[in-house]
Amino acid sequence: MSDGAVVAGPALAVVLVLLLALAAAVVWLGGLGSWRAVVVAGVRAVVQLAAVSFVIVAVLRSGWLTAGFVLLMFTVAVVTAARRIGVPRDAAWVAVALGGGVVPVLGLVLASGVVPLRPIAVVPIAGIVIGGTMTATAQAARRAVDELRTRYGEYEAALALGLPQRAAALEICRPSAGHALIPPLDQTRTVGLVTLPGAFVGVLLGGAGPVQAGVTQLLVLIGLLAAEAVGVLLAVELVASRRLHADWRTR
Structure with missing residues (x-):
C-alpha cells in the first residue's frame, strides 16, 4: 500500500x-x-x-455517456440473469424484475440529492445496485423454479383442490425463493462488526474520512436491500404467473 x-x-x-x-x-x-x-x-x-x-x-466526462454506460450495465445484468434462470427468451420480463428494484432506488437517491448528479458518483452507485439486484433476482427465480420442479406433485394437488395457478405456485416456491435475501440481510446486520464492505473501503482509499465512508456504505447497504427485496418479489411473481417460461415439470 x-x-x-x-x-x-x-x-x-x-x-x-x-x-x-x-x-x-x-x-x-x-x-x-x-x-x-x-x-x-x-x-x-x-x-x-x-x-x-x-x-x-x-x-465520466459526459452525462450522456454516463447514462448510456449505466444502461449498458443494466442490459448486461438482464441478459446474465435471464441465462442464469434459464429463460433467455424472457429477458424483457427479467428486465421488469430488475428494473422494479433498481429504478426506484436510484431515482430516490439521485432525485433527493443524496448522491450528486455527477458521473463519478452515479456510475459506482448504479453498478453496485444493479449488480446486487441481478444476483438476488436470478437466485430467487432459480430457487422458485427448482422448488416447483421438485415439488410439482404438490403443485398439481393444490390445483386439484381448486387453487388458482398463481396462488398454488406461490405456496410452493415463495418461502425458498425468499432465501435469496439472506446474504444482503446478513451483510447489513454484520457490517462494521464482521466485514468492511467495498464502498466503505473504497471511500477511505479515496481519501475521505471514516464518517463519510460510513454514510456512503450505509446508503449502499440500505439501497441494495430495498432494490433486492423488490427484485426478488417481482421475480417470484413472474415465475408463479408463468411470465418466465421455465419448465417446472419433473424430468
Missing part, C-alpha cells in the same frame, strides 16, 4: 495469479465444480476491468 492505494506492478500480478491458482485448485481437488470456470472468470475479470478502466475515463 502507498498513500492508501493498492500498488500496481509485478508483485500485484504475481499475487493475483497465485490467488486464482489457489481458488482453481481448491475447486478441482474439492470436487466443487469446474476449475476452468474459475480460471475463465478470473481472466475475464482482468480483461473486462482493463477495458472498463480505459472506457470509464471518457464516460
